[in-house]
Amino acid sequence: MSTYRIKSGDTLSAIARRNQTSVGALMKANPQIKNANLIIAGKTLNIPGSRDSYDGGQSRPAGGGSRPGGTSGGRPTQQTQGTGGTTGPASQGPKGSPFDIARSHLDKNAGSLKLEKGGVGADMEDWVPNNVNCANFVSACLEQAGQIKNSQHHNAVVGLAANLDKDPNFKRVSLANAKPGDVVSMKTPGGHHVVMFAGWKNGKPEFIGSNNVNRDGSQRISMTQMNYPIMSIHQYRG
Structure with missing residues (x-):
């Protein structure tokens, strides 16, 4: 699981697409998000992805x-x-x-x-x-x-x-x-x-x-x- 700092103009759906995950998975990884349409620039997101793995x-x-x-x-x-x-x-x-x-x-x-x-x-x-x-x-x-x-x-x-x-x-x-x-x-x-x-x-x-x-x-x-x-x-x- 990696992290991402939200930038101005970002949307949760766009972040999900870039990281090959879903909005639902992002919200489960970030329980502090209560509204998928409301994210704050400067905050850090947990991104479920490929970093925690045995290659x-x-x-x-x-x-x-x-x-x-x-x-x-x-x-x-x-x-x-x-x-x-x-x-x-x-x-x-x-x-x-x-x-x-x-x-x-x-x-x-x-x-x-x-x-x-x-x-x-x-x-x-x-x-x-x-x-x-x-x-x-x-x-x-x-x-x-x-x-x-x-x-x-x-x-x-x-x-x-x-x-x-x-x-x-x-x-x-x-x-x-x-x-x-x-x-x-x-x-x-x-x-x-x-x-x-x-x-x-x-x-x-x-x-x-x-x-x-x-x-x-x-x-x-x-x-x-x-x-x-x-x-x-x-x-x-x-």
Whole structure:
């Protein structure tokens, strides 16, 4: 999700056309707008679009052996030693582990998952485009685990990270100290991406999340290795 500063003469419909989205999606992304025909120059809009995504075509899997953005084919196991670190117990919330919750949805398309009436799907916001569901999915997993409230759900990577920074139950940790289920925000060539740490495989970190792995650019829940720069890792300590 990117942002846009409204200019004099702009209309919501024109902004939507330029960004290949809809007026309805813009209003859902900007709940402060009550009237689609009344926007104020100088204000900033959230634009649902392509910035919060995993651009598999511009990154090689860090460990090799799986195509960019694809599933690695493995599962992290408890206390598996690799040269990069040790996979310990998964992060736990009052209602379970966000990692286990995410893993239960492996290989589901984000667009289909959002239609499910219960669980993670019910906590994902339907209006988010199917190519930018990474923060939507991670937020929903954290909600299902009881680690965050619905009010902390955010569909932008930087917005979710900011909410976790404000939450005293979360602390920033290094990759060496990460547990499965920790929230990992990354800087990508196209913007940002957020996943959850999934453990170590062959000495390399794996991550699970909603990734742009489908041929049409839409996202699917997958587990893979990535080599994007890490901006932050948030660990639940509640």
